[in-house]
Amino acid sequence: MELVLQLEGKKAKIMVEGSITSDNAYIFKDKLSEVLDSDATLLELDLSACKNISSSGIGKLLIFYKEFMTRDGKIEIVKSSPIVYELLTTIKLDQLFSINM
Amino acid sequence: MDSEQRFRILIVDRSGDAYRLLQNPLQWNGYYLENATETAKALNRVSYSHFDLVLIRDEHPEIDGIELLDRIKKSVRKSLPVILLVDQINSSYAVRAIRAGVHDVIEKPDNPTTLLDMIRKQLQEQQNESARKSALKALNEITMSFSFQGNRLAQPHIASNVVQTFLGDIRMPPAAMSTLELCLDEMVQNALIHGILQIKPDERHQDIPDYNEFLDNRFSQPEMKDHRIDINCSMQPQTRLIRIRVSDTGAGFDFESHLKKDLSVFSLEHIGRGITFIRTLADSVSFEHGGRTIIIEKHFKDL
Numbered sequence: 001m002e003l004v005l006q007l008e009g010k011k012a013k014i015m016v017e018g019s020i021t022s023d024n025a026y027i028f029k030d031k032l033s034e035v036l037d038s039d040a041t042l043l044e045l046d047l048s049a050c051k052n053i054s055s056s057g058i059g060k061l062l063i064f065y066k067e068f069m070t071r072d073g074k075i076e077i078v079k080s081s082p083i084v085y086e087l088l089t090t091i092k093l094d095q096l097f098s099i100n101m
Numbered sequence: 102m103d104s105e106q107r108f109r110i111l112i113v114d115r116s117g118d119a120y121r122l123l124q125n126p127l128q129w130n131g132y133y134l135e136n137a138t139e140t141a142k143a144l145n146r147v148s149y150s151h152f153d154l155v156l157i158r159d160e161h162p163e164i165d166g167i168e169l170l171d172r173i174k175k176s177v178r179k180s181l182p183v184i185l186l187v188d189q190i191n192s193s194y195a196v197r198a199i200r201a202g203v204h205d206v207i208e209k210p211d212n213p214t215t216l217l218d219m220i221r222k223q224l225q226e227q228q229n230e231s232a233r234k235s236a237l238k239a240l241n242e243i244t245m246s247f248s249f250q251g252n253r254l255a256q257p258h259i260a261s262n263v264v265q266t267f268l269g270d271i272r273m274p275p276a277a278m279s280t281l282e283l284c285l286d287e288m289v290q291n292a293l294i295h296g297i298l299q300i301k302p303d304e305r306h307q308d309i310p311d312y313n314e315f316l317d318n319r320f321s322q323p324e325m326k327d328h329r330i331d332i333n334c335s336m337q338p339q340t341r342l343i344r345i346r347v348s349d350t351g352a353g354f355d356f357e358s359h360l361k362k363d364l365s366v367f368s369l370e371h372i373g374r375g376i377t378f379i380r381t382l383a384d385s386v387s388f389e390h391g392g393r394t395i396i397i398e399k400h401f402k403d404l
Contacts, residue, residue: 019261019279019282021258021260021261021286022286022289022290023258026312026313051279052279052282052283054283054286054287054290054375054378055287055290055374055375055377055378056290058374058378059374082276083276083279083280086276087283087382090381090382091377091378091381092365
């Protein structure tokens with residue numbers, strides 16, 4: 001899995017390539033921690049090259065979400081692969097934030 | 102008789118240019134060839150006769166290639182390979198064609214050799230796929246078992262290695278492979294974290310270096326050698342059913358409360374998210390031996 005984080009003032013963008021599994025979810029957590037340490041209040045996630053996400057990966061995102069909300073942060077999944085889009089909407093994650101394909 | 106003689110190709114070409122370009126080389130190579138000069142005639146021919154491939158020379162507006170492709174896929178045979186032949190490919194056309202189910206979009210070449218090679222390749226792939234499916238359907242069940250000793254469970258990628266070993270030679274659609282990998286990853290994690298190691302939520306959510314040290318310590322305990330996770334994968338090609346069974350030697354867990362959870366509302370709680378994933382992705386989930394064995398079943402449209 002490859003992760004790229006871009007920080008530009010109030011906006012952070014993370015691009016994920018490959019699969020976020022139980023084996024590598026900690027790398028995702030590290031990137032999210034960097035966003036929390038920055039001034040960002042908007043996190044854009046580009047999951048168009050992401051093959052799938054395990055519950056460990058979702059767990060890291062939700063822990064981040066709860067902390068990010070305390071500073072009025074907003075998460076948006078700006079792009080997702082069809083498989084990931086189907087997965088995230090099936091587990092109703094779109095009830096928490098915007099998910100685009 | 103050359104085996105390729107069985108292949109029947111319909112060319113849809115209003116002007117007849119493409120038909121004339123391909124007629125001799127295709128017939129010399131033993132293919133049966135027909136030309137339809139109108140959309141209606143083409144639809145009639147593919148509806149009432151068997152063809153292995155349709156090549157449409159898109160000459161919009163007289164012959165709208167994508168519309169004809171769409172009608173063939175929806176009303177005649179979804180699996181019938183269709184190639185669109187165009188003067189020039191642009192990205193929006195290619196996207197529309199892919200969405201409608203095209204097998205290939207190609208620019209009209211000056212000589213027929215390139216086109217002939219593409220047609221041969223397409224038909225060969227179709228023949229291989231057909232042979233693979235026939236061989237698969239002749240089997241009642243394929244099963245494979247894996248066993249991991251407790252002190253070896255620290256190794257990564259167990260789920261993807263098992264799925265690749267089991268299904269590596271069966272070219273399943275990527276989405277199906279991904280779903281199975283995800284389900285198995287959750288099942289193995291569940292067996293390991295909740296079953297064998299019985300890690301508490303506060304232990305799981307400590308900082309990464311501490312958590313890794315904590316896990317290393319647990320895996321190095323002598324009693325881990327007495328634990329194991331067994332995985333049994335089976336596939337019934339005729340019913341397109343895949344069943345995965347994961348058993349662990351842990352203390353089990355309260356699976357009944359998880360099965361009562363409402364899946365129509367997203368929950369932020371930490372506990373049981375993996376089981377929620379599995380319930381969402383699989384067609385059925387069941388437990389045995391007090392939660393020490395989990396069994397999922399998933400039907401796939403295509404294997």
